[in-house]
Structures are given as C-alpha cells and as structure tokens.
Amino acid sequence: MAKSMEQMIELMDKIPHEPAKPSEFMLPELMAIAVAHEVRDDDIVFAGTGLPMVGIMTANLLNAPHALLIYESGICDGKTMHVPMTVCDQRAANMSSTLGGLVDTFGYYLQRGYVTLGFLGGAAIDKYGGVNVTSIGDYFTPTHRFTGSGGNSDIGTLAHRTAFIILQEKRRFLEKNDYTTTPGWWCWDFKSGEWKPKKEVWKNTPFAESGPCTVVTNMGVYGFDEEGIIYLKTVHPGVTVAQVQENCGFDLNVSRIEGETPHPTYRELFVLREFVDPELIFLPQKVDYPANIQSIIDG
Amino acid sequence: MARSLPKTKKAEILTLGEAVKKYMHDGIMCAFSGFTGFNRNPVAFAWETVRQGIKDIHVLDRHGSVCTWLLNAVNAIKIQETDWFGWGEMAGKLDVNLERNYKAGKMILEDYAHGAIAMRFLAGAVGIPFIPYHAPLGSDLYNPRFDALGRAGLREGDHSKIPSKKFIEMEDPFYGEGDLVLLPAARPDLAVIHVSQAGEKGTARWRGVGTIDKEIAFACDKVVVICEEIVPESELRKTPEGNQIPYFVVDCVVEQPWGAYPSSVPFYYDYDAPFMRIMDAASRKEEDLKKWLDEWVFQPQSWEEFMEKLGARKLLDLKADSVTGYSTRMMRGKKPAPRMTMPLSVAKSGY
Numbered sequence: 001m002a003k004s005m006e007q008m009i010e011l012m013d014k015i016p017h018e019p020a021k022p023s024e025f026m027l028p029e030l031m032a033i034a035v036a037h038e039v040r041d042d043d044i045v046f047a048g049t050g051l052p053m054v055g056i057m058t059a060n061l062l063n064a065p066h067a068l069l070i071y072e073s074g075i076c077d078g079k080t081m082h083v084p085m086t087v088c089d090q091r092a093a094n095m096s097s098t099l100g101g102l103v104d105t106f107g108y109y110l111q112r113g114y115v116t117l118g119f120l121g122g123a124a125i126d127k128y129g130g131v132n133v134t135s136i137g138d139y140f141t142p143t144h145r146f147t148g149s150g151g152n153s154d155i156g157t158l159a160h161r162t163a164f165i166i167l168q169e170k171r172r173f174l175e176k177n178d179y180t181t182t183p184g185w186w187c188w189d190f191k192s193g194e195w196k197p198k199k200e201v202w203k204n205t206p207f208a209e210s211g212p213c214t215v216v217t218n219m220g221v222y223g224f225d226e227e228g229i230i231y232l233k234t235v236h237p238g239v240t241v242a243q244v245q246e247n248c249g250f251d252l253n254v255s256r257i258e259g260e261t262p263h264p265t266y267r268e269l270f271v272l273r274e275f276v277d278p279e280l281i282f283l284p285q286k287v288d289y290p291a292n293i294q295s296i297i298d299g
Numbered sequence: 300m301a302r303s304l305p306k307t308k309k310a311e312i313l314t315l316g317e318a319v320k321k322y323m324h325d326g327i328m329c330a331f332s333g334f335t336g337f338n339r340n341p342v343a344f345a346w347e348t349v350r351q352g353i354k355d356i357h358v359l360d361r362h363g364s365v366c367t368w369l370l371n372a373v374n375a376i377k378i379q380e381t382d383w384f385g386w387g388e389m390a391g392k393l394d395v396n397l398e399r400n401y402k403a404g405k406m407i408l409e410d411y412a413h414g415a416i417a418m419r420f421l422a423g424a425v426g427i428p429f430i431p432y433h434a435p436l437g438s439d440l441y442n443p444r445f446d447a448l449g450r451a452g453l454r455e456g457d458h459s460k461i462p463s464k465k466f467i468e469m470e471d472p473f474y475g476e477g478d479l480v481l482l483p484a485a486r487p488d489l490a491v492i493h494v495s496q497a498g499e500k501g502t503a504r505w506r507g508v509g510t511i512d513k514e515i516a517f518a519c520d521k522v523v524v525i526c527e528e529i530v531p532e533s534e535l536r537k538t539p540e541g542n543q544i545p546y547f548v549v550d551c552v553v554e555q556p557w558g559a560y561p562s563s564v565p566f567y568y569d570y571d572a573p574f575m576r577i578m579d580a581a582s583r584k585e586e587d588l589k590k591w592l593d594e595w596v597f598q599p600q601s602w603e604e605f606m607e608k609l610g611a612r613k614l615l616d617l618k619a620d621s622v623t624g625y626s627t628r629m630m631r632g633k634k635p636a637p638r639m640t641m642p643l644s645v646a647k648s649g650y
Contacts, residue, residue, distance in 0.1 A: 005638075005639060005640065005641070005643065005646075006646075009643060009646060009647060012647075049388050049389065050389070057644075060644045061647065065644060065647065065648035066648065072413060073334040073338065073508040073510050074508040074509050074510060075508060077650075079642035079644055079645050079650075080642060080644075081623070081639040081641070081642050081643070082625075082627070082636050082637075082639065085337070085388065085389045085390070085572060085631060086334075086335055086337040086338070086388045086570075087334070087335075088333070088334035088335060088337050088338035088507075088508050088510065089337060089338075089563075089570075090338075090563065090565040090566075090569075090619075090623070090624045090625040091623075091625055093507055093565070093624075094623060094624075094642065095642055095645065099507065099508055099509065100508075100509055101417075101510050101511050101512070101513065101514070102361065102413060102416075102510055103417050103418075103421050103511065103514065104509075106413055106414035106417050106418075107414075107417065107418070107421070110414065111414065111432070111433050130437075134439070139439070139445050140447070140450070142402075145384070145393070145401060145402070145408075146384075146393060147363075147383050147384050147385035147392060147393050148381075148383055148384050148408075148410050149382050149383065149410065149411070149413070149438075149440060150362075150382055150385075150412070150413055151382075151412065151413040151414065152412070153412045153414075153434075153435040153440060154412050154413055154414035154415070154434075157433075157435040157436075157438075158414075158433060158435075179439045180437065180438055180439050181412075181438060181439065181440065182435060182438060183435055183436070183437035183438050187437025187438070188437055188439075188442070189436075189437070190437075190441065190443060190468065191468060191478075198437060201436050201437050201478075202437075202477060203477055204471075204475060204476050204477035205433060205436075205476055205477035205478070205479075206433075206476065207433060275643050278636075279632035279633070279634050279635070279636055279637075280632040280633035280634050281389070281631055285633075286634075
C-alpha cells in the first residue's frame, strides 16, 4: 500500500546518506544533485525552468532548507508541493511569502542586490563564462535562433554568483561566443571597443564582483580561476579527462581537477525521486533502488 | 512632440468578436498579459484576431506566448520586440512559426531581456520617457550594432511609438556608481489582459503572479480586459486589496470563460501541456500547421465551439482545485500527482 507523505518524511531520515554506485542513478539525477550542492542555506536563489529548478528544490529539502527561492514571474519564497513546469506555475507560487511581478523580482529583489545565487541554462558558453542563449552565426541571419535572454542576462550578471547548466559539446564550449547574451568574467566594453575584464566594464557598480561561479555539464563540473577563466573541477563517473577535452572548443585547464563529481547519496536520490519529481516530468524514468534501500522503504 | 495626456475611461462591455473588431487593426502595437504560454494568456482574443485576419502587428511584450504562437502561425506579426521568443517552455521551447518567418525575412526581432522589458513598461506606466537600469553591460543586447529596428530604418521618427534609440549607455551622474543603460519607455497602443474577475465598471483582479500586467495596463493607450467572469463591482470592493487594475484605465471588458486556454488561470483552470505539445509538433511542418489551424481556429464558429470540441473530460481534468489553485488530476508527466497536505520543505524545516 502507498505510504502517506508523513511516513515518507520519516523514512527520509532513515535512508543512508551514503554515495550510490554509478549503476544506481541516471545522469540527469547526478546533474540535479550537483546543482543542489551549489546552494547554501542562506542563499536567495533565482532559478530558471528545468534542471536548475529541480536541483534547488532538492537542496531545499536537504542541504539548504532555508534557502529562499525566487521565480521570475513574481514569486517570492514559494513552498512547492508539486514540481512546477514553468516559473509562472501556480505550483511554484504555493504558500509563498509575497506574490508580485517582474518589477518585484528583477527590480526589488535582483537589481536591489538581494539575490545571492542565480541558476540558469545556456546553449553555449565561452571560456570566461559568457553565455549565449540567442543565436548562432551572424546575429541578423543566424543559422540557429534560440529563445533569447529571458531573464538569463539580468540574473547572470546581477546575482552575486551564478551557476549554469549546459550540455557539453565542442560547438557549445567556445573560445568566443557568436553572440554573448550574458557576459562572463571578460566581455566587450562597447564604449571603447575593447575586450576587458568584466570588473573594469562594471567598475563602480554594485555588481562589479558578481559573476559565474560554477558550470555543471553532462560530463563534469567547472569552476573559475582568479583570472576568470574556466577550469575543470570534477569529472562525472565514467567520463575521462581526455573525453572532456575532446568535447571542448578551447584549450581547457585540467590541472586543478579534484577528482570525480560526488555521487548522489541514496537519501538525495530518494528525495529527488519521491518528493521533487515523482510525476516524472524532468526525470526520464524511475530507476530501481538497490535491494537494501528498497527494503528500508518497504519497512 | 509630447505624449498626449490620457483621459479617464468608461469601460464598455463587448463580446469577443466585437472587441477584436473595435480595438485591433492592421499595424497595431500591442502587449498581451500573463507569462510565457502557461499563465493568463488572452488566447481567445488572439484566436479571434487570427480569424478576423488582422496583419502587420508589432508585439512589444515580455515573452512569447500562446497568443504570439497563434499570430506567428499565420504570419500576422511584423515586429516582435521582446525578451524571450519561446512560448511553451517544457512543452515547446522556441516558437517554430516565429523561427520560420524570421529566417524567411518576414519579420523583425528586437532582443531585450526580462528585467529590461519590465523596466520599459514600468517607465511607460509611470509616465516617464526613459528609465536607467543596471542592464548587463558587455552583453550583445547592448551592442550598438545589434539594433534591429534601427537597422530597418524604423527609428527615424516616422513612428511615434518607436523610440529613436534602442538604449543609451551612460555614467551615473548622481552617486558615481559606474555605467548604466537608459531604456526607452514602452508605450504600445493596446494592452490585452486576461484576468479572473472584472466588475461591470472595469475594476479587475487576478490571483497568482502579476508578471507585468499592471504596468502594461498603465503603459498602453487602450486596455481590453478579458475575464473569466464579470462580477458586481460591489463584490470586488469588499476586498479591494485583491484588485490590481482600477476601472479608469479600462476601455473594454469581455467575459470569456476558459478564454486563456491552453494557458492557466490560477484558481479557475490549469495549463494543458499535452495540447501545447501537439501545437508545437504541428508547427514543425507547414501542412500539419495548416491542418491544425483549420481544425482548431477556422472551423469552430465561436470560442464556445472550440471548448465543446475540446470536450468535457478535458475540462474536468483541468479544473483547478479550490485550495491550491491548480489541478492535481491532470497527467503532466508519466505518473499521476501524489496527494499532498503540506509542502515537505515546510513540514520538515518550517519557513
């Protein structure tokens, strides 16, 4: 018989917080948990639709229970019971502190400087963390046209730190973007026509020190060095450094690698599967638990 | 030339067909309410606009939506000035109709970002011609070369609604806090806003997120409110803090139940993601799109017939729960929604 939610919460604490084996989880689960690990308990998070949203909801149940979630359509600290499919979903607005609009989220919260962590997607990224969600090829006659900024460029520059989740391919990890929607640690100064550190272009603004901190891909997790250049931090299980380099369009710094991306723990997987996305909207399928975990669940 | 001052309006109650006929025209600049294809899109209004054959529309808005999807399906949009050219998010990201029209040179796209569009409408709403914003310096959004309306020669002063520049970068003259971008106010001709309730005098209310609907109501010259139900003004005035749009900016009220379908109206009905996936799939081939348009736009003789075609079963699935404001019966993914009594994060760790 199906368990009540109260019983499931009790169960949550009984599931071991130990790393699962690679055969026991899927890549999207590993990525969602990698997102969750970026969230701190005192963060005000501004997240986009998709895996970022799933990841921060997971964090809210585990490592960052007091992180405040903002969704761009006007939602402040929504307490969701069912995973939203969009940032304007009434599910995301459930039991929120206040509900407003874009002037609230982009003006009062973001531009005012309260948002500490942005979590966003991207179509392509450059070695300085600049993200393109607009177009490939010439801007006016593109070979590919994407949706455009949405909140990406605002959140990605005004949040104190920003993490991106991106599919890793050679054509998406670039020395320079065809179009920079969200500038990274180096960008054009259009007034002088020079390519400069973001800190100089944004000099004297309250946001000069804000920028990308982490990138999560299907192959690994990345950080940014003192010069604002991306480096490989961890590789996902089963992925080699050579494979990562093959799927990167520039000479990637791999000298600072710390090892393998931490595997999700059984408890993290339990939370993600049973509480965050039990409807299988973002996760492609339900993966079986190993026998010892299943027996705890079955009681 | 100075923008003329608005006059207090007296809202008229019209049918959907009458409202489109009176307030829409070829070449109009307009904005639609809600957020993406999921929340309070005035779909019935856009649907009727397609049926009446209105063309050359300039949409200045915060997003793509079911409305822009429908209009782009018949190439009725000439200029789309917005920050997000998708429409259905998880159920259809990029608007394929838009991409097809754009690549064929049939329309102009002007890129902004959410924050910038929100500020442009805020400026329009509070009556100032421009507003400074900490826009992302170094983004190609603010690259002087990428001004689509300027490139098309539309910023020469022939169009009173199109500002002379896309933006200006300038240094903060007051506190010395670096460079900011000045953005021109948004001042479209018409705002079309779908709400849950409107009084017979025009006072309007929604529940759930506000996106930038109050701002567009004040920024635009004319305002059409589409509502799920017209209720007595006296009812809305018992709890005036729940109302967002005062009657004196509203020109016209249309009562059109389920008029935002397949987007949602919180506490009335949920979004229909499977239907949006079908629309998205149809848009990928021109012959499939034509078939879809014939079936769902041109054959039904009224919005009521459209809903009849959809069927009672669908409406039962989408009907919102009175407590949560959304439906827990609808299949959104591969498994049904679990029964919940409390958000787990709250049950576990409080607020």
